[in-house]
Amino acid sequence: MFRVAENTLDQPIPPQALQPAPVLANPIEPDYLAKGSCAYNRASIALFLSGFATFSLLYCVQPLMPLFSHDFGVTPAASSLSLSLCTGFLAFSIFLAAAISEQFGRRSLMFASLLGSAICTIICSMITDWNLLLVIRALQGFLLGGAPAVAVAYLAEEVEPRGLGATVGLYIAGTAFGGMCGRVVTGTLVEMFTWRPALAIMGLLGLAAAIGFFRLLPPSRHFTPHRGFDPKFHLSAWLGHMRNPALPCLFAVSFLVMGAFVTSYNYIGYRLVAAPYNLGQTALGMIFTVYVFGILASWGAGRLGDRFGAFRVMPVGLLTAAIGCLLTLFSPLPLIIAGIVLLTIGFFMSHSLASAQVAKLARGTKGHASSLYLLAYYMGSSIAGTVGGVFFAAAGWPAIVSFTVGMLVVAIICGLGAKMLAAR
The missing domain is CATH 1.20.1250.20 (MFS general substrate transporter like domains)
Incomplete structure (x- = not known):
């Protein structure tokens, strides 16, 4: 019932068989950012900076609304437009950015988003016309959407599954910390200076965070750009x-x-x-x-x-x-x-x-x-x-x-x- 294998001891051994077998790093998860590695830590810190910059720049105007009403002579409802316009354009930007990033890449889109928003905040600190300030804040909201739209997508693509939860958690902590600092730090700076230097400082902090993000975040290894844009596919998905x-x-x-x-x-x-x-x-x-x-x-x-x-x-x-x-x-x-x-x-x-x-x-x-x-x-x-x-x-x-x-x-x-x- 059983066949005995032929004795091959007398057969010559091919030279290639004497070579050591190649060691596979991880056949299931090749080139992923491994938890505890230097690249993993850099990505975690970079995404924390992204979350911090996004939400500190978004909400830094909220404690300034009473001052806007006083300095520009506008009502509370009009003053709230400095945040509402920004979040409104941010909503549509996020809605579109996830699809656009499939063509241009995650890392580049996030960096452009953070850099443009920081520059807009610095510009707002120098504007003396209320309507122009609202225009710049609206533009800032549109630029800002690129970072939160694809941050988690980058992590899901690049980080090994067992370390993904920790990096996403750190990113969310960065968003919450940024939302708090955007309000608390701005309010403290206003007490020390006025709202214009306060906004300028927040913009510079955002600029530093954007540069740190770009220098720390490892390039994408598992992202493949999709050429062309299929509106029918996206519309069908949303309607579904x-x-x-x-x-x-x-x-x-x-x-x-x-x-x-x-x-x-x-x-x-x-x-x-x-x-x-x-x-x-x-x-x-x-x-x-x-x-x-x-x-x-x-x-x-x-x-x-x-x-x-x-x-x-x-x-x-x-x-x-x-x-x-x-x-x-x-x-x-x-x-x-x-x-x-x-x-x-x-x-x-x-x-x-x-x-x-x-x-x-x-x-x-x-x-x-x-x-x-x-x-x-x-x-x-x-x-x-x-x-x-x-x-x-x-x-x-x-x-x-x-x-x-x-x-x-x-x-x-x-x-x-x-x-x-x-x-x-």
């Missing part, structure tokens, strides 16, 4: 996600929760720099350090979502944000700050869970689903952030609270709707 019944509900959650969050942050400064609080710019900027609670909440929400289900935890986050908005109606400053903390925690909880569910429920072309989510996210910032100024001008802070709580209630309904539709 809109036909998924649960996803539009999650896009609505994104729009509403971001709108409520940014509206509250936009106009709380007007309330706190006025009597009876009379806070200075440094004290006002320090309030934005509550972002730390948001960073922790985002991490904690992910763990709770894994254990109890994202659709069960998401309404808790939205309700927490609504309670935080209601707390800001009270006069004592500690209660107002506690309300901002709860709003921030609730926002980061619901945002992290909603974005994760979009990635989970999307059927193919997940990048296109993510771009729709981000479009809704930043359009919520842009539209609601400016419309809130109309409410504030009409009836002060109570009107802002009514507006934001109303959006959060609708967001809870949309979240429950997404849960029901996803279960079908």
